[in-house]
Amino acid sequence: MLKTPELAMPRTNKVTTVCNGKREVWTDYEEAKVYFLELMMSTDGEEHERAECVYIQLMHVLDDCSDVD
Template identity: 55%
Template structure:
């Protein structure tokens, strides 16, 4: 099993984000992180939760990050 630090060091710099239904492809993970960090710092409430969720996914090395809830099946 991969440790968290290995997951966070995804060698693929490209990433796809989906926020408020808008899909965006980034060539640079760090650029996407900077965008969502700034958005997170300039928002609050539900908007903050969306941006911070994507930012955390980016930090964890995921290549597809979304603000969509997986609880729809319940």
């Protein structure tokens, strides 16, 4: 068992996203969420679904987000 619970440990704002084969490292979760929300709202079809997949993972505060199931 850990001495300090994981939830009490400070989280980094760094997140890595992979969408449509493009890998990006973000230093701010909010910036990444805004980008993928705008992308999701401005596209349709497969591109919309890819952006939506990454956006949902960002909403769950994952450190690595990908459009691959």
